[in-house]
Amino acid sequence: MAVRAPKRLRVAVLVSGAGTNLQSVLDHCASGAIDAGVVLVFSNKRDAAALDRARRAGVPTEVLEPSGLGREEYDAKAAAIIDRYGPELLVFAGYMRIVTAGFVAHYPDRIMNIHPALLPSFPGVHAQKQALDYGVRVTGCTTHFVRAEVDAGPVILQEAVPVEAGDTEETLTQRILEREHELLPRSIQLFAEGRLRVEGRRVRIMPPAGERGRA
Numbered sequence: 001m002a003v004r005a006p007k008r009l010r011v012a013v014l015v016s017g018a019g020t021n022l023q024s025v026l027d028h029c030a031s032g033a034i035d036a037g038v039v040l041v042f043s044n045k046r047d048a049a050a051l052d053r054a055r056r057a058g059v060p061t062e063v064l065e066p067s068g069l070g071r072e073e074y075d076a077k078a079a080a081i082i083d084r085y086g087p088e089l090l091v092f093a094g095y096m097r098i099v100t101a102g103f104v105a106h107y108p109d110r111i112m113n114i115h116p117a118l119l120p121s122f123p124g125v126h127a128q129k130q131a132l133d134y135g136v137r138v139t140g141c142t143t144h145f146v147r148a149e150v151d152a153g154p155v156i157l158q159e160a161v162p163v164e165a166g167d168t169e170e171t172l173t174q175r176i177l178e179r180e181h182e183l184l185p186r187s188i189q190l191f192a193e194g195r196l197r198v199e200g201r202r203v204r205i206m207p208p209a210g211e212r213g214r215a
């Protein structure tokens with residue numbers, strides 16, 4: 001009997017910048033470390049370096065620049081483009097736009113974001129600088145489902161990163177990024193395995209399929 005390859009989750013990654021998280025997702029997909037494939041990289045910025053990473057990996061790219069478009073109009077157009085690729089999950093990997101409630105509702109519990117702090121501490125931009133300025137000893141990174149409120153959705157996974165005495169924004173950013181590059185693929189894999197259940201504010205992580213229902 002033919003062995004069927006496991007179904008791979010269709011992922012669209014939304015980016016605005018360097019795309020190191022995108023690269024990590026692409027690498028984990030290519031090596032088979034996660035049961036997912038990137039079907040589209042979408043950017044609101046034509047010059048995002050992340051687009052070159054997508055092209056090198058042979059992944060389709062789409063760009064929609066916001067000039068002249070209202071937020072609702074932009075998000076409606078973006079969703080129409082994204083939907084042509086049939087993604088099952090959207091991943092915001094450094095996507096620097098605040099999305100509308102309509103966009104979020106169009107993908108219920110199907111948008112994941114990665115943020116470089118332990119939410120709900122330090123939401124918004126420059127989270128690493130916020131952490132340094134506040135003087136916390138520990139910060140980190142968070143994956144969460146996206147809600148219309150910025151960086152406020154149910155938490156999927158978090159990883160702590162200690163702040164060191166000599167840290168600058170750059171050194172702290174780099175150490176957090178290293179953790180992000182593991183946390184995001186792990187979160188996508190949990191989604192691919194159907195193990196994430198959103199219950200109000202909380203995300204329950206179910207046991208692997210083979211272990212469910214055992215006493």
Ligand code: GRF
Pocket residue numbers: 017018019020021022050093094095114115116177180
């Ligand atoms: C990451 O720190 C991510 O957590 C934040 O934006 C940054 C994107 O970096 N949302 P990159 O484009 O993945 O390198």
